[in-house]
Amino acid sequence: xxxxxxxxxxxxxxxxxxxxxxxxxxxxxxxxxxxxxxxxxxxxxxxxxxxxxxxxxxxxxxxxxxxxxxxxxxxxxxxxxxxxxxxxxxxxxxxxxxxxxxxxxxxxxxxxxxxxxxxxxxxxxxxxxxxxxxxxxxxxxxxxxxxxxxxxxxxxxxxxxxxxxxxxxxxxxxxxxxxxxxxxxxxxxxxxxxxxxxxxxxxxxxxxxxxxxxxxxxxxxxxxxxxxxxxxxxxxxxxxxxxxxxxxxxxxxxxxxxxxxxxxxxxxxxxxxxxxxxxxxxxxxxxxxxxxxxxxxxxxxxxxxxxxxxxxxxxxxxxxxxxxxxxxxxxxxxxxxxxxxxxxxxxxxxxxxxxxxxxxxxxxxxxxxxxxxxxxxxxxxxxxxxxxxxxxxxxxxxxxxxxxxxxxxxxxxxxxxxxxxxxxxxxxxxxxxxxxxxxxxxxxxxxxxxxxxxxxxxxxxxxxxxxxxxxxxxxxxxxxxxxxxxxxxxxxxxxxxxxxxxxxxxxxxxxxxxxxxxxxxxxxxxxxxxxxxxxxxxxxxxxxxxxxxxxxxxxxxxxxxxxxxxxxxxxxxxxxxxxxxxxxxxxxxxxxxxx
Numbered sequence: 001x002x003x004x005x006x007x008x009x010x011x012x013x014x015x016x017x018x019x020x021x022x023x024x025x026x027x028x029x030x031x032x033x034x035x036x037x038x039x040x041x042x043x044x045x046x047x048x049x050x051x052x053x054x055x056x057x058x059x060x061x062x063x064x065x066x067x068x069x070x071x072x073x074x075x076x077x078x079x080x081x082x083x084x085x086x087x088x089x090x091x092x093x094x095x096x097x098x099x100x101x102x103x104x105x106x107x108x109x110x111x112x113x114x115x116x117x118x119x120x121x122x123x124x125x126x127x128x129x130x131x132x133x134x135x136x137x138x139x140x141x142x143x144x145x146x147x148x149x150x151x152x153x154x155x156x157x158x159x160x161x162x163x164x165x166x167x168x169x170x171x172x173x174x175x176x177x178x179x180x181x182x183x184x185x186x187x188x189x190x191x192x193x194x195x196x197x198x199x200x201x202x203x204x205x206x207x208x209x210x211x212x213x214x215x216x217x218x219x220x221x222x223x224x225x226x227x228x229x230x231x232x233x234x235x236x237x238x239x240x241x242x243x244x245x246x247x248x249x250x251x252x253x254x255x256x257x258x259x260x261x262x263x264x265x266x267x268x269x270x271x272x273x274x275x276x277x278x279x280x281x282x283x284x285x286x287x288x289x290x291x292x293x294x295x296x297x298x299x300x301x302x303x304x305x306x307x308x309x310x311x312x313x314x315x316x317x318x319x320x321x322x323x324x325x326x327x328x329x330x331x332x333x334x335x336x337x338x339x340x341x342x343x344x345x346x347x348x349x350x351x352x353x354x355x356x357x358x359x360x361x362x363x364x365x366x367x368x369x370x371x372x373x374x375x376x377x378x379x380x381x382x383x384x385x386x387x388x389x390x391x392x393x394x395x396x397x398x399x400x401x402x403x404x405x406x407x408x409x410x411x412x413x414x415x416x417x418x419x420x421x422x423x424x425x426x427x428x429x430x431x432x433x434x435x436x437x438x439x440x441x442x443x444x445x446x447x448x449x450x451x452x453x454x455x456x457x458x459x460x461x462x463x464x465x466x467x468x469x470x471x472x473x474x475x476x477x478x479x480x481x482x483x484x485x486x487x488x489x490x491x492x493x494x495x496x497x498x499x500x501x502x503x504x505x506x507x508x509x510x511x512x513x514x515x516x517x518x519x520x521x522x523x524x525x526x527x528x529x530x531x532x533x534x535x536x537x538x539x540x541x542x543x544x545x546x547x548x549x550x551x552x553x554x555x556x557x558x559x560x561x562x563x564x565x566x567x568x569x570x571x572x573x574x575x576x577x578x579x580x581x582x583x584x585x586x587x588x589x590x591x592x593x594x595x
Contacts, residue, residue, distance in 0.1 A: 023049050040069040040077030047084040051091070059088050079108035083121055090124075093281040095318055099128045119148040119157050126164060131282055133321035135168050142168075159188025159197065163204050170208060171322075179208050196237075199228035203241055210248050218248055236283075239268035243287060246294070255297045262290050285314035285323050292330055301338050308334060325351060461523060461551055465516045465561055520547055530595040535579050542579075545572055550592045 026049065030042045043065025050058035062084040069077030082105035089098035102125040109118035122145035129138035142161050149158040166181030186201035202225040209218035222241050229237040246261030266287050269280065288311035295304035308331050315323040328351035335344035479501050486497040521528065531538065531546055538546070548558045555569050562569075577588055 036068065036072055037074050037077060040065050040072065040074055041080060043068065044077070044080035044084050047081070047088075051084070051087060055088060055091065059085065062088065075108045075111045076114065079105045079112060079114070079117070079121075082108065083117070086121075086124070093318060095128050095132060099125065099132075102128065115148050115152055116154055116157070119145045119152075119154055122148070123157060123160055123164070130164065130167065132319055135171060139165065139168055155188055155192050156194065156197075159185045159192070159194075159201075162188060163201060166204065166208070170211065175208065175212055179205075179212070182208050195228055196232060196234065199225040200237060203237070203244060206244055206248075210244070210251065213251075215248055215252065219245065222248075235268050235271070239265040240283075242268075243290065246290060250290070250294055250297070253297070255294050258294045259291070259298065262287060262294060266291065281314050281318050282320065285311045285318075285320055288314070289323060289326055289330070292327075292334075296330065296334055296337075299337075301334050305331070305334050305338070461516070461519055464519060517547075524550060527595055531592075534595070538576075538579065542572065542576055545569070545576060546592055549573075549589050550595070552589055552593070 023046065026042055026046050030039055030046065033039050033042070043061050047058045047060075047062035047065065050061065062081045065077060065081035066085065069075075069081055082101045086098045086102040086105060089095070089101065102121055106118065106121045106125055109115075109121055112118070122141050126138045126141035126145065129135075129141060142165055146158065146161045146165075148154070149161065162181045163185035166178045166185065169175075169178040169181060182201065182204045186198060186205060189197040189201050202221040206218040206221040206225070209215070209221065222245055226238065226241050229241060242261045243265040246258040246265065249255070249258035249261065269283050269287060288307045292304045292307035292311060295301075295307060308327050311323060312327040312331070314320075315327060328347050332344045332347035332351060335341075335347060482497055482501050486494055486501070489497055527547070527550060528543070531543065544562070545558070548561070553561075555566050555573070558564075558569055559566050564572075573588065580588070580591065582588060582591060
């Protein structure tokens with residue numbers, strides 16, 4: 001799984017987050033800026049521009065930027081330029097130097113607010129530890145990155161971390177945890193809809209299924225991944241998928257098929273125009289090892305020997321520990337088959353020495369840990385230890401009592417405050433309810449009074465108009481009688497009578513109506529305005545009729561006042577309903593009472 005991991009994670013994961021502009025504007029910014037911190041950042045951006053075009057220029061600018069940043073003690077500048085140097089040395093297959101600069105970048109990014117880039121630098125640094133078989137340090141670095149990602153919700157980086165932790169468990173033969181982490185990686189990439197990374201996760205899942213000897217599942221995952229890689233024209237991942245298929249057929253002892261797939265992978269990786277996102281040394285050393293293994297099984301020992309030496313040369317140059325170990329044991333087996341017993345023994349011995357060296361390092365680490373524990377225990381006498389335990393227990397008991405008392409007091413206070421709060425709420429609710437009832441009663445009383453006052457004024461208006469009408473009628477009758485009797489008078493007396501008649505006639509029904517209208521508008525101030533809005537083309541007589549009906553006067557009473565017949569008034573009411581567009585079921589008086 002080692003090679004899939006490197007291709008999968010992208011060693012230039014950091015560079016992609018470091019913004020760069022056009023080279024002309026970057027050069028202008030570098031030459032014209034007086035801000036030294038800004039210049040330090042521009043150095044890293046120019047380095048990023050040249051990363052894939054001219055490695056010498058890229059290295060030069062990153063070194064200049066790093067030196068300036070260190071003079072300024074500018075953490076962000078140190079981090080960006082160190083990360084660029086790390087990216088450069090990855091491409092130059094110099095993992096030790098890359099590790100040095102990524103470590104520097106991680107330390108600097110940790111002091112800044114750029115936590116996303118910090119998490120990814122840790123991820124790449126963990127990858128270097130992984131491919132150089134320093135699994136404890138790789139896991140430790142991945143876990144640091146995972147903590148940052150979980151705190152900040154960096155889902156994409158988190159998915160990569162699950163994939164790589166799965167790779168560590170696979171190397172430890174913990175297939176259950178390897179499968180869980182790899183499935184989590186695939187689910188993570190599916191969630192963020194990353195097609196390429198999802199396909200690469202399928203390759204990682206295929207490797208786990210291969211180790212579980214679930215070959216059909218493994219091939220199914222690889223075929224699905226290959227479809228995506230071909231659509232994207234991703235040659236490097238196509239090569240890796242073919243290599244894994246070769247491993248599956250190798251495990252099933254179908255060596256000719258395995259060899260054909262290894263050759264496909266080698267042909268793609270060997271292309272000069274291939275821009276690799278991972279160190280080619282890792283990929284080539286592994287493919288050479290695979291070619292050697294399958295040729296060994298095909299009894300092509302000469303070819304197997306050549307491929308093993310090519311793999312070993314690259315692995316030794318880059319300290320790929322496990323690949324070196326695998327090559328030594330394979331060369332021992334090849335030389336044994338070729339009857340080169342001395343060489344076979346030599347390689348077996350180298351393999352054993354190498355394995356013993358790794359084991360001794362682990363043993364030294366364990367012994368050191370045990371020694372430290374022993375020294376610590378020795379410094380404390382049994383009596384001091386017992387007293388410490390007793391004191392700790394007593395203090396713990398006191399803390400429990402204090403916490404219990406504080407908790408009881410706190411609960412009591414909270415309970416009392418809740419009681420007071422509830423009591424206050426109940427009292428406020430009762431007062432509010434009482435106020436609402438009082439307001440409702442006052443409003444009802446006020447409405448009743450207004451209604452009674454309105455009814456009284458309406459009755460008063462009705463009485464007044466009846467009185468005025470009777471008075472007008474009486475005056476009219478007197479004028480008529482005097483008109484008949486004026487011929488019985490002569491001279492000055494007749495003139496006096498005619499003058500009286502004129503005065504009586506001047507006191508007409510129009511004056512009576514005007515007096516009523518003034519009194520009516522004092523009571524119903526907005527009636528005529530509302531009536532005009534509803535029907536602006538009413539005649540004066542129709543308006544009079546509306547006013548009488550507003551007072552709920554009967555047709556008979558209106559007839560007595562206006563000296564119109566009941567039939568005429570009934571017809572007038574009918575025409576009025578038509579003008580107001582009232583339905584047959586609608587009450588005219590009820591409609592007018594609302595105005």
